[in-house]
Amino acid sequence: MRIRTRHSRRHAGRATALAAAATAVGLFTAACSGDGTGQAKPLAKDWSQLRSAAKGQSVNLFMYGGDQGANAYIDDEVTPAAKKLGISVKRVLVADIQDAVQKILGDQRAGKDSGGAVDLVWVNGENFRTGKQADLWLCGYTGLMPNQKHLDQADPTLTQDFGTPVEDCETPWSRAQFAFVYDSAKLAQPLRTMAALTEWIKPAVLHGRGQR
Numbered sequence: 001m002r003i004r005t006r007h008s009r010r011h012a013g014r015a016t017a018l019a020a021a022a023t024a025v026g027l028f029t030a031a032c033s034g035d036g037t038g039q040a041k042p043l044a045k046d047w048s049q050l051r052s053a054a055k056g057q058s059v060n061l062f063m064y065g066g067d068q069g070a071n072a073y074i075d076d077e078v079t080p081a082a083k084k085l086g087i088s089v090k091r092v093l094v095a096d097i098q099d100a101v102q103k104i105l106g107d108q109r110a111g112k113d114s115g116g117a118v119d120l121v122w123v124n125g126e127n128f129r130t131g132k133q134a135d136l137w138l139c140g141y142t143g144l145m146p147n148q149k150h151l152d153q154a155d156p157t158l159t160q161d162f163g164t165p166v167e168d169c170e171t172p173w174s175r176a177q178f179a180f181v182y183d184s185a186k187l188a189q190p191l192r193t194m195a196a197l198t199e200w201i202k203p204a205v206l207h208g209r210g211q212r
Helices: 009-025 047-054 068-084 098-108 125-133 145-152 193-204
Strands: 002-005 060-065 088-096 121-123
Touching: 047 060, 060 068, 060 125, 068 088, 088 098, 125 145
Parallel strands: 060 088, 060 121
Antiparallel strands: 002 121
């Protein structure tokens, strides 16, 4: 899962607030501000400045409403941690996250770079590509985040988002893993690669059986 920060003056300021909560809960984002040229720039030069600027601010975080686990995490972990830092997080649910991206696109087309509703967006690779092509996201902020040191910056799953180069325009806040459960009475050793799993499945597929 990844978080994108909207590229605008007002919204980036609110994004600063959630960034300060990242240390406690592992949800990464950043802040930006505009200078009237259409180019966003970080509000702070280091993490301590970012946390200081975040106090007393609020963040509208748009999320897909169909993922109960992710939304519960925001309510149970992120929001309380942010509150301790003097930050208010408002979770805004949408049926399709594309709706949030379209809101930002609408503001951009109207020449509106302040006063909109969307501060932060949790989006998938497809919507990230749409926003990146339209220059909607703040880029160049992840270096402010202390926890970035725990990420492998050469990991292709972090440098690419479904084929779109990330280029410091988003940051992950969780990862999914594949868990393989096997019956040792039928399989002596677990299958440790996708290639091995494919080879193991082939006989059942070729013979039209649903099980092995």
